[in-house]
Amino acid sequence: MSNSKTEDFAIAEPEAIAPIGHDGNLAELTDREREMLRMEAEINARLDQKLNEKGAELLWPKACYFIVPNEFGERFAYYGIKPLFAHYLTNMVGMRAVDATIWTSNFTTMAYFFPLGGAALSDSFLGKYWTIVSLSVVYAIGTILLAVFSIPGLVSYNGVTRDGLGALPFWTWLFPVVLMALGTGGIKPCVSSHGGDQYLPHQTKGLNFFFSYFYVAINLGSLISGYLTPYLKQGILCFNRECYFISYIVCAAVFTVVMILFAVGKPWYRIVPPRGEFLPYKAVKAAAYAAYKWTGATREEREAKGNWLNFGEELVGPEFVIETRLFGNNFMMMLPTLFFWMCYDQGSNEWQFQYDMMKNTGIPPEAFSNLNPIFIVIMVPTFNYLYRVLERRNIRFTVLQRMGTGFFLMVLAYLISGILQIYVIRAYDPVNDPDNLNCINGWWQVPQWFILSLGETLLSPEGLKFAYANSGRQMRSQNQSVWLLMSALGDLVTSAVNQSLANNPAFNDSTSLQAITPSNIAADGSISQPAKYWLFTALCFAFNVWFVLWAKFVYKYKDVDGAMTAVPTKAERAALETERKEIIAEREAIQEGRVYGEEKI
CATH class of the missing domain: 1.20.5 (Single alpha-helices involved in coiled-coils or other helix-helix interfaces)
Known part of the structure; x- marks a missing residue:
């Protein structure tokens, strides 16, 4: 690898301008793409040389010591705040449970929709490093403001707090939530793809290792904060009330520390420079141009081009056409997973309200959901070991096969929770048994949490690997953002379904069950009926079938490494x-x- 200055790169031959390990066809690049490779090679010459000397067995570059803690801290803040949302909105702001569920889903939707903007900004103009740093500042400001506005009596729903006091309008609480969603969503696709950029193309073993333990860091952050913040909220009184303020300000402090840590790690990062053009627009323009040329082409011309998108090569070059095609293929493969996330995110609201109607285990409802990250922290390394065992025995278990299996386990988990809901409602008697002493024990939720976590282990970290390994160099953050978008779309569907069913007694009313319920339960829409669980289970199963069939008969991996298995x-x-x-x-x-x-x- 040459250490030449910029002027030396200007006269280099195509084979000499790429970073070490570049596996593309340089002859097919446009002048702009070749210029970007020159810049990347120059910027990373010293680091690439050191990485190359480490060989294909490199697992953990020094840059990862700054990147992974950043993800840990960001998830600590997010999952320290999110589990408290539903009860904060009902207990402090005064919402109905069904409205709190809708707003919790709306926040998650925003958090997983904004990755599209962050990825576009990163790949097109700012680059991953500066996108992460700038939007982290936005995130930190949002968490601090949320802590301030969590002081009792400051904000309200419909102008009146639960205590009956007047307060600031609702948007004053919504504003920091939007900032947080913008910050966490904007940086999320960039952090994971920035971590993947620290490896050379032939270091696939290390890349697989990184994404697995990156996901462990996510769950360690959520595990610690998920236990800590509910206990802080309940164990400390501030302003004569349960203290959401202390929980939120701790989250803000932890994130601020890891944000600074990430920023100072810049000298150790491989930097993939932004393209200097808006890539989503370029992809749409290429597709529109190709469609226009295809409609006017003869049969012979179409056969010569092969895929219809190849007609866009004369506008954007062959390399970007390939990247656009990969992006479209990945989008269609990932699309059905939005229904996995639709059911998965019910754990932070629907399953909490189910737990509220069960016999107390001594664990707060917000903390009980931390069974999920406990299982994940154990399961992800275990399954990484099992994948290697399968490879040694020459058993092929591809990334899409893992994801399809995980999808089905989510269907099973939600089915079990629906069956449990039948017995929970029958035993629930808030009038004669206000402390739920004779209700179904809360520990009966453990099986559904275990199976959900098993499904997540097989689908979510593998989805990160899939999105990165099967994308082109220029649109890696874009592919990661689409993977995250599926969670946003899942929450959007959840919110829409819950709103449409909010006043339907077959789904959100207890009066229809008075005949089998010991006492009259107020029909305030806060109790979800089993029919609602069956609806979500059926939707999840239908799209699980779509996912499996599409993976089996339609989707083609980018290359042999795209399947994330060494077994042919x-x-x-x-x-x-x-x-x-x-x-x-x-x-x-x-x-x-x-x-x-x-x-x-």
Whole structure:
């Protein structure tokens, strides 16, 4: 790798301008794309040389010591705040439970919708580092403001607090929530793809290792804060009330520390420079141009081009057309997973309200959901080991097969929770048993949390790997943002369904069950009926089937590494076996002196 200055790169041959390990066809790049590779090679010359010397077995570059703690702290803040949302809105702001569920889903929707903007900003103009730093500041400001506005009596729903006092209008609480969603959403696709950029293309073992433990860091952050903030809220009184303020300000402090840590790690980062053009617009323009040219092309011209999108090559170049096609293929593969997240995110609201109607385990409802990250922290390393065992035994278990299996486990978890809801409602008697002493024990939620966590282990970290490994160099953050977008769309569907069912007694009313309920339960829309669980289960299962069929019959990986397994397919094994037999035959021919038809002399 040359350490030349910029002017030396200007006269370099195509083979000399790429960073170490670049595996693309340089001859097919546009002038702009080749310029970007020159810049990347120059910026990272020293780091690339060191990484290359580490070889294919490198697991943990020094940059990861700054990147992974940042994700830990960001998730600490997010998951320290989110589990308190639903009860904060009902207990402090005065919302109905069904409205609190809707607003919790709305926040999650925003948090997972804004990655589209953060990824576009990163890949197109600011680059990953500066996008992460700038939007982290926005996030920190939002968490601090949320803590301030959590002081009792400052904000309210419909102008009146739960205590009956007047307060600031509702948007004063909504403003910091929007800032937080913008910050966490904007940086999320950039942090994961920035971590992936720290590896050279041939260091796939390290890349797989990084994404697995990156996901462990996510769950460690959520585990610690998920236990800490509910206990702070309940164990400390401030302003003569349960203290949401102290919980939120701790989250703000932790995130501020890791934000500073990430910023000072810049000298150790591989930097992929932004393209200097708005990539989403470029992709749309390429697709529109290709569609226009395809409609006017002859049959022979279409056959010569192959894929219709190839007509856009003359506008944006072959390399970007390939990246656009990969992006579209990945989008269609990831789309059905929004229904996985639709059911998954019910754990932070629907399952909490189910737990409220059960016998107390001594664990606050917000903290009980931390069974999920406990299971995840154990399961992710365990399954990484199992994947290696399967590979050693030559058993192929691809990334999409793992994700499809995890999807089905989510269906099973929600089905079990629906069955449990039947018995919970039958035993629930708030009039004669206000302390729920004779209700179903809260520990009966453990099986559904275990199966949900198992499904998440097989789908979520593998989805991060899938989105990165099967994307092009220019649009890695964009692909990560689409993966995160599925969670936003899932929450959007959840919010829409809950709103449409809010006043439907078959789904959100207890009066229809008075015949089998010991006492009259007020029909305030706060109790979800089993029919609502069956609806969500059916939707999740239908799109699980779509996912599996699409993966089996339609989707094609970017390359052999895209499947995230070293075990070849049956066709690849057959080709390898044929090649092996040819080599053996050639060796036998050499031994017998009959090489290429010539007799032994």
